[in-house]
Amino acid sequence: MRAHASAAPKRAVSTEPRVTVVVLAAGKGVRMNSRLPKVLHPVAGRPMLLWSMAAARALDPARTLVVVNPTQDGVQAVLNGEGQTVAQSKALGTGHALAQVAAAHRTAGPVVVLYADAPLLRGETLAALLAEHEKSRAAVTLLTADLENPRGYGRIVRARNGAVRDIIEEKDATGEQKGIREVNSGVYVFSGRELWPALAKLENKNRAGEYYLTDIVRLIKGKVHTWPVEDRNEILGINDRRQLAEAERVMRQRILDGLMTSGVTIADPATTFIDADVHIGRDTVVLPFSLISGESTIGEDCVIGPFAQIRDSIIGEACRIERAHVDQSTLAQNVHVGPFSRLRPGSVLDDGVRVGTHAEIKNSHIGAGTAIAHFSAVLDSDVGANANIGAGTVTANFDGVDKHRTEIGDRAQVGSDTILVAPVRVGEDAYTAAGSVITADVPAGSLAIERSEQKIVPGWTERRRGRRKREDST
Known part of the structure; x- marks a missing residue:
């Protein structure tokens, strides 16, 4: 990643067949307007983050890394020892978040990246995406969807031959590009061998001044493959x-x-x-x-x-x-x-x-x-x-x-x-x-038995009524 000192130092990539999962959980969640970190808001009684962790477990990963904002309280407690946290001290984008993964974890094998604010993603879908990636032998496989209302999602831009050329975030999209219905879900399976060199080339030349993970599509060497999700609800990201x-x-x-x-x-x-x-x-x-x-x-x-x-x-x-x-x-x-x-x-x-x-x-x-x-x-x-x-x-x-x-x-x-x-x-x-x-x-x-002896006052009602009549007549 250019012009950023916090990117991890380069090191020879190890070879390991089992998958590494990276859960991005450091977002600020400004639109939630809450003191509680966004990924800790519950869905059906379970913090959103734990839904993503449950989906990741379906892959039986060698490791699960959770990128967190160290200023957000409670995330470590909710994880309760599951996974290994990686700190993103500065909010410089999703690409920058992934770059915080230490060199020791930058394996050549499959790397699955997902977000902690997408609680509807099923583990079965992740497993199918990983199988599709291994079958296609692509450098990266994207989970995509065709939406009638694609607002808020990055659009999949394809060349005339159908190959994926780019992913354009909505804030950077032209009017024509905003009309594209095929969207990026934010769930990826990378070949680690191709991911880590491409990650070092990311730049922040966009309106937000952030390092977009989506720009990897243009930078990665090798085939970019897509796999459409069957249930569109699975890719719903929570922002408000x-x-x-x-x-x-x-x-x-x-x-x-x-x-x-x-x-x-x-x-x-x-x-x-x-x-x-x-x-x-x-x-x-x-x-x-x-x-x-x-x-x-x-x-x-x-x-x-x-x-x-x-x-x-x-x-x-x-x-x-x-x-x-x-x-x-x-x-x-x-x-x-x-x-x-x-x-x-x-x-x-x-x-x-x-x-x-x-x-x-x-x-x-x-x-x-x-x-x-x-x-x-x-x-x-x-x-x-x-x-x-x-x-x-x-x-x-x-x-x-x-x-x-x-x-x-x-x-x-x-x-x-x-x-x-x-x-x-x-x-x-x-x-x-x-x-x-x-x-x-x-x-x-x-x-x-504990109560006072009952007392009977004979004629009490007649005397009381007579007293009332005399009071009313005066």
Whole structure:
């Protein structure tokens, strides 16, 4: 690359048959108007960068290099040790980004280059492109597409004999060139032997003053081959929030199609949102306006929704989750969670648990067959099997300084409107009377009653009405 001191020094190119993948992830993403680096914006619950990394894994590469902007926080954490990062300290274009690859990694074998802001690219497409490249024995193979609206893409300029002559970025294209429908996707397979010498010849003689990777087509020695993508959505690059929403829509439909093919019923795909890392068993039904996100797993024969929200949770077989929120919780089999209830992180519900409407459970273990009635709040509790928690029960876990746990034994019967002030234990087969405030342990098989004696005032209503009449007459 001319007139740029940061280009890697020349060195003899090594010979290695396995592919090297370079993911370009250093873009500023100005049009996203966000403090979050563009490549970390999620699509179907997964950062865009990780979609590109997943596509790269389909090639079983010898190495994956990720070119990053060292000033952008969070990218290294998202990669979590996958791939090797390469810093691009100055944003001088895509060609300059590729030039930051160290000499030790400049192999003679295939070099696949793709962008981290193209989350819809499939690994199968990359593998087919690589196979086409090896078959054609070209110096470079471009993934292209024919678009009715090619705005924003570099145009493929061909000679009269059909050979690729150049790639013109839209900002540098003439009016005639802007009418070309064949576009460059930004995905390449190079012969490393031809790529690295050509890269050193790049210049920044364009309106942006950048080193365009697309100019390699004019500089590389050897055949330039193209391979059209079957699904045009795969080459959608994300530059703004509208394109992000479009990618989300396409990816969501892919996910739903895959689920329906595997035997899951999606009642209304248009109003169902399921992330990429969700797994759902056969014959489960997902009803409209449901959101299942994170790394959630749902078993077979469940009914989810409508209006259910499930995040990072494990749901066993034959469960019924109505319009409830389930967050970082684990449900065994045949669990029923009623409408408007909320399961907060750390909740574990064993087989056959029933949760009524408007109930809340947090950081609690609920034993098999136990019923938690409506308007109850079971917080930081350990509840045994086959117990009954009456409507309006509260386990008061916080004393103003610390949180404490409540223990409720097997087959215990907690009366409606009971307040259990933790730390406290209700033994097996014990009862609490409705409306009690329990502050001490209840032994097994006992009944606890804590409420003042009921007082009857005879004739109170007649006297009160008479007093009102006298007040109204004055």
